[in-house]
Amino acid sequence: QKEVEQNSGPLSVPEGAIASLNCTYSDRGSQSFFWYRQYSGKSPELIMSIYSNGDKEDGRFTAQLNKASQYVSLLIRDSQPSDSATYLCAVPASGGSYIPTFGRGTSLIVHP
Amino acid sequence: DVKVTQSSRYLVKRTGEKVFLECVQDMDHENMFWYRQDPGLGLRLIYFSYDVKMKEKGDIPEGYSVSREKKERFSLILESASTNQTSMYLCASSQSGARNTEAFFGQGTRLTVV
Numbered sequence: 001q002k003e004v005e006q007n008s009g010p011l012s013v014p015e016g017a018i019a020s021l022n023c024t025y026s027d028r029g030s031q032s033f034f035w036y037r038q039y040s041g042k043s044p045e046l047i048m049s050i051y052s053n054g055d056k057e058d059g060r061f062t063a064q065l066n067k068a069s070q071y072v073s074l075l076i077r078d079s080q081p082s083d084s085a086t087y088l089c090a091v092p093a094s095g096g097s098y099i100p101t102f103g104r105g106t107s108l109i110v111h112p
Numbered sequence: 113d114v115k116v117t118q119s120s121r122y123l124v125k126r127t128g129e130k131v132f133l134e135c136v137q138d139m140d141h142e143n144m145f146w147y148r149q150d151p152g153l154g155l156r157l158i159y160f161s162y163d164v165k166m167k168e169k170g171d172i173p174e175g176y177s178v179s180r181e182k183k184e185r186f187s188l189i190l191e192s193a194s195t196n197q198t199s200m201y202l203c204a205s206s207q208s209g210a211r212n213t214e215a216f217f218g219q220g221t222r223l224t225v226v
Contacts, residue, residue, distance in 0.1 A: 032213050032214070041222075042220070046215075088154075088155070105154060
């Protein structure tokens with residue numbers, strides 16, 4: 001059973017701070033890693049993908065991957081109240097099926 | 113712009129009814145998925161399909177069936193709806209391969225069984 005673990009939170013940060021979200025996974029063969037944002041009552045929306053060790057930046061978002069330690073993280077700089085949502089980590093299975101396993105998500109609250 | 117469309121945003125059905133949830137994608141993706149999402153339980157995979165007429169059970173297939181007669185369409189069927197199937201249902205699609213396998217979601221169907 002492939003597992004993806006996230007702290008459920010809520011993670012509460014003040015506006016303008018850096019929010020740090022973490023995810024660990026069990027499938028050592030996984031090659032792709034995704035972060036989704038889900039607002040309450042809405043469906044998940046892809047915000048970042050990362051395939052190689054290291055950092056990948058896109059605007060205020062930075063994804064970090066460490067395959068040796070089997071963790072992936074998402075940093076949100078200059079957090080805004082509109083960033084308040086649940087963030088899901090997704091890891092497609094290795095071995096050909098590529099079925100994504102999702103973590104249960106971390107709830108982020110950015111307060112003014 | 114990629115698009116996954118679910119036939120209904122909200123549905124209310126009676127216990128024992130047969131329920132059809134439809135999903136269509138326009139990205140020519142091989143893979144399609146049905147998840148349900150409940151508070152505290154996250155996204156749970158019901159069924160997935162990797163090709164036309166091909167299907168595999170996910171983690172919670174009991175009480176559900178699926179149909180994929182065309183590549184772009186994947187239907188979820190509740191054979192006899194029960195109150196414990198009240199949930200948010202999410203359809204997703206993705207392409208096969210080692211890269212670019214991100215899943216794209218439809219808008220979700222909130223099903224209430226009374």
